[in-house]
Amino acid sequence: MxxxxxxxxxxxxxxxxxxxxxxxxxxxxxxxxxxFLTLLVVGYAVKYRAGSGANRTGERGRSLPLEIGWTLASLxxxxxxxxxxxxxxxxxxxxxxxxxxxxxxxxxxxxxxxxxxxxxxxxxxxxxxxxxxxxxxxxxxxxxxxxxxxxxxxxxxxxxxxxxxxxxxxxxxxxxxxxxxxxxxxxxxxxxxxxxxxxxxxxxxxxxxxxGETLAAAGEKLFRALGCSGCHGASSKVRAPPLDNVYGRPVALANRSTVIADERYLRDSILQPAKEVAAGYEPVMPSFDGLVDEAELQMLLAYLKSLSPQGPPNNEAIR
Amino acid sequence: MSSDAATQLSYLDEGAGPRAWLLTTDHKRVAWLYLVSLTAFFFLGGAFAVLMRLELATPGGDLVSDDVYNRLFSLHGIIMVWFFLVPSIPATLGNFLLPLMIGARDLAFPRLNLASWYVFVFGSLFALFSVLAGGVDTGWTFYTPLSTLYANGFVSTAAMGVFIVGFSSIMTGINFIVTVHTLRAPGLTWFRLPIFVWTIYATALVMVLATPVLAASLILIVLERVFGIGIFNPDLGGDPLLFQHLFWFYSHPAVYIMILPGMGVVSEVLPCFSRRPLFGYKAVALSSMAIAVFGFLVWGHHMFVSGQSAYAGVIFSFLSFCVAIPSAIKVFNWSLTLRKGEITFEAPMLYALFFLALFTFGGLAGLFLAALAVDVHVHDTYFVVAHFHYIMVGGMVTAYMAGLHFWWPKMTGRMYSETWGRIAAAATFIGFNLTFFPQFVLGFLGMPRRYHTYPPEFQFWHVLSSAGAVVLAAGYLMPLFYLGWSLFRGARAPDNPWGATGLEWQTASPPPPHNFERMPRVSRPPYAYAMKGLKHERFSPHKETTGETAA
The missing domain is CATH 2.60.40.420 (Cupredoxins -  blue copper proteins)
Known part of the structure; x- marks a missing residue:
């Protein structure tokens, strides 16, 4: 129906x-x-329209019993x-x-x-x-x-x-x-x-x-071994950007611009962290340039991407 | 035209240059300064709303990006609440009419009145700057810690704008309170005051008592954002809920700032076009004061699911049901006013009747929201959006239009086109319901508010709402043209075109610079609409109306 x-x-x-x-x-x-109120008002408007022959005697400007009655009923x-x-x-x-x-x-x-x-x-x-x-x-x-x-x-x-x-x-x-x-x-x-x-x-x-251990899982182990989770983890005392659902989505930067967190951004952020600092965070992250090789970087990226299970949102404005 | 009116100069004849307007202390001219500024803000805020509704016609985000959408609804709210609704009726109609209605030459503090407009303009420059510089994306509610730590718009600038405009409200409020207390004409006792004066008085009290709390909260936001002082941020030892308490302690009374004057307008218009006294005058007057008082005690009903204790929720729910009573009383009284009248349906009356319908249904929807268990489901959904638009737009803006048409002849000395006035009233009523009724259904279905995109099953109702917004926009644009035309080409208005009883109708249209040639004395209750010979009274300025006589 x-x-x-x-x-x-x-x-x-x-x-x-x-x-x-x-x-x-x-x-x-x-x-x-x-x-009821609609019918009442529309009824009055029709019945008492100017020039109608309705009986208008006995009109009152107030009625104490009526007013007390509807106040009590409302209460x-x-x-x-x-x-x-x-x-x-x-x-x-x-x-x-x-x-x-x-x-x-x-x-x-x-x-x-x-x-x-x-x-x-x-x-x-x-x-x-x-x-x-x-x-x-x-x-x-x-x-x-x-x-x-x-x-x-x-x-x-x-x-x-x-x-x-x-x-x-x-x-x-x-x-x-x-x-x-x-x-x-x-x-x-x-x-x-x-x-x-x-x-x-x-x-x-x-x-x-x-x-089983996937690439992402290996990346996660590495993420912990390198100490990334110490700051990026949910329970960290150092305030660092959470990395869940970052991949493929816009990130507001400290310089008031916005970038899409694609593979480039993630890679650059690991190797040159001072370049594009997320808004609201201190630029305290050390560079991992030279400390991780390409394969390890891939594992880390796979892990970071796995944190965005839905991938980039279906949003025209981002593309 | 009366010979008096032809020979005497009106307030509009006292110099036409920018200097004569921008340095005026005449409350009638200050009202126009406000009217022009507020109209500009109304259409700016309205344009943001239309863009939002266009975006929401489809489930995906195809028209604007999420950041732009968030800025649209934030700026729509900020502009409509603080730069239109709060000052709307008080600063325009209230400014123009309050001295006229109580038989005074001006407000108690004419220069403070002009200063309030300059403060308003100064504050609005901050708001406009934050619009042009890139917008604000916190919503009009500035909830922390989003507004203090995570928002990347011009939050401090916008908050400063709202802060400054608050002082304009306070100035207006003080001026109105003192004026009502000290400048009433001889014989004009409290219970002979028109309800419009009562509601403006109640509004002024709320403005003076509530606005400082808003100012304090906004300052705290700026302190936290700029200097990192922990007030609302839990990392610094603050509490995000504290902000909500402070914010709603102002913003719920502000809801009554935004509706009480509208209630005042329809309390003038309904008796006039029914040719009947307002039913239950004292109850209507006192319920306005009751609303102003109870309005301070219900802020926590915005926070039922915020994490405040369940018992606080129960108490705030109880108090919210208490505040429903005076509103219900008013609705019954307005309805009964029509009984045994001689009703005509000019544009102000149409707007007033539409107000009655929309305010009633908006208010009834409030019962759902005050009922705790139902609120848990519909809180922060389109149900809430629909509810407050029924009150703020269907109620307040409709009443504002009723008042603008009703007093237009008095303000300008010109009649507007009755045909176009009725068409515009009908268009806003149809457009409004088409826009906002579907949002009740959306809210019940679970559609959250402030969503840039939404699941496709909600689209049917969104399309209806967006279509309604177009009709509504047309309904609001029409007066801009026919009232504008009337300003220059409209037929000359008599002093009392509606045969109304208020003191403002006993002077010329437009009034002389000091309002009355001879100061009036009052010996009758308000709304003394007689029942005999009515038709002869309308459009005949020479005839004494009923009631007050000039000494």
Whole structure:
């Protein structure tokens, strides 16, 4: 009936239904009140248009019972809606004790998730159906917001503190994950998918993560051996640009220009780091010129490219 | 034309050169200075909006790059909020009408009034510089640490512009408060004041009390950005949420700065074209004050998912429902004003009725946002965008257009084209709903705001919205032409073309330099629209209207 036009988001979590019940109740109430007022005003406008023969005797400039009546009615209705919304809301603070704990980190412009078993994924979150999940949220740079419309959940990830969001997915499927808090240039590209899997598929997915050593994996080892991760790692005390999702995307430089982080830029940044310093960072990185050979550089580049699993974003302006 | 009006000079005859305008302390001329500046900013901010809507007609980023898009919505917000909406009705209609409505010769501090315009212009130069130099990409909300550490636009310049313009607001606010307290005509008691004066007074209080907090927050941003002092940056021991608290402590009351004067305008227009007193006058007057007070207590409803405690969220939700009550009361009173009237549908009345519809639906959408669990889903989506545009554009801008048409004959001494006025009113109403109603659906579907690109399944609603924006733009451009034409070629307006009761209609159109030939005395309540012989009163300047008599 809807001709492919979406009117409502899917419901895929245990709380989506109760939120929607309130939403549709409000829609019914506001529709009725708004419709009534519209009919009233349009009715008056027609009936009492200048020159109409309507009876105008007995007009009043005020009516105390009427005014008290609608004030009290508004209060009662407002407080009822408040109570309903607040009751559902405080559940956000009380996730079930047996919930699966996943760490989520927001950074410009990607989401990184780490599962209990150490599995790590970017812009993709695999969760089992029917099991409560708590995502503890942190941010590496600016405020982001974890938003899954199908779950009716949203929570900001704020630098300097940890916040939490929980949900129990009820329908296997693939759902949008958005960043809802404006976070800079590629805000609208920051997001991905939540994959809700049946338990057995979820277990299979977990065990299938990270087997064998690829070029990128070798690059990652080198990345650690050379000490790159000491500064570029997420937990580093030295503030250095994060390298996730840098490849193929624009980088703002300290001189206010912007470059695309292609292979050239990455290579130059390793060998001549003072040449194009990312905006907001001190030019403290030493040159690795002469310390890595070409093969090692390839491994490092493969690793850096692997940090941008989606490759360059589909954005005409960049090309 | 009355013989009086023909012989006496109006405020427009007092010198036409730049000097006569730029050094004037006449509140009526200062109102024009503001009107011209604000119109320029309105169309600049509007042009940014049109570019955004064109970009959003397709899911991909095909028209402008992400950085350009981010600058468009940031500048659209900054310009529309601080350089148009906040000063819009107070600085133009308020400036022009407040002394006239209370029977005063000018505002209490005429030179401060002119100074406020210069401060506004000085601040706007900073804003324009940041537009021309490359823009700002923080959004109008300047959230930290994006604005302090990561933004690469001209944040400090834009923030300084907003900071300076804030002083213009404070000056205007002080001037209005003192004027209402000290310069009312004999017999004009508080409960004989037109609602427009009440709302302007309430607005002025909010301007004076809230704007300094904004100034403080913006200074803190600049301190952190320029000198690296840790206030909001967690790496330096600051707290990003502190900024949101400070920002919304100003910016939520600012929402009421932006809507209260609009409520004042329609409270004048609806009774006039219904030929009925405003229903429940006292309740409307006092609810304006209640809104101004409660408006200070609800800032945290912008932060339900920000990481503030759940209990803070519950309290702010409760207070937000409280502030809904006075707004609801007003809507009921306006609707009942039409009852048993003699209603005509000139352009100001059409705009006022459209205000009533759009404000009501925007306000009802606010109930969804105040309800905590629903807000979690629709926060930071197009649902919020639609909600505040229904209030700010559908409400305030529509009321501004109603007021501009209603008082145009008074301000210029000319009539505008009624036909074109009605067409423009209808175009804005249709264009507005087509633009913003689809955004409610988009928000419920989960479309986040401030997105340069979006998943293709949202496109249907975006296309409707973009199409509406074109109609809306046409509706706003039309008055520029027919009002401009009227300025030079319009029919001469009588002193009281609408047969309205306010004191401003008892003097010439346009008014003499000191407003009244003889200072008025007031002996009647406002909106004393009589029911008999109405048709003869309109367009007949010689006849005493009802109510106040000149001593």
């Amino acid at each position: 809807s001709f492919g036009i979406p009117f409502a988001p899917g419901e895929a979590s245990s709380s989506a239904g109760s939120v929607d019940t309130l939403f549709y109740a409000l829609l019914g109430f506001t529709g009725a009140l708004g419709g 009662v209705i407002a407080f009822a809606i408040f109570g309903w919304g607040a009751t559902l809301f405080v559940r956000r603070d009380h996730p079930p004790a047996d919930a699966l704990q996943i760490a989520g980190l927001g950074k410009q412009w990607m989401w990184e998730f780490r599962h209990p078993g150490g599995q790590r994924e970017i812009d993709e979150l695999h969760v089992p159906v029917g099991k409560p999940v708590v995502v503890s949220l942190a941010s590496q740079d600016v405020i982001h917001s974890f938003f899954v419309p199908a779950f009716r959940v949203k929570q900001d990830a704020v630098p300097g503190r940890t916040t939490h969001v929980w949900f129990t997915a009820t329908e296997p499927g693939r759902y949008h994950l958005f960043c809802a808090e404006y976070c800079g240039t590629q805000h609208s590209e920051m997001g991905g998918w939540v994959d809700v899997l049946p338990p057995e598929q979820y277990a299979a997915w977990l065990s299938g993560q990270g087997e």
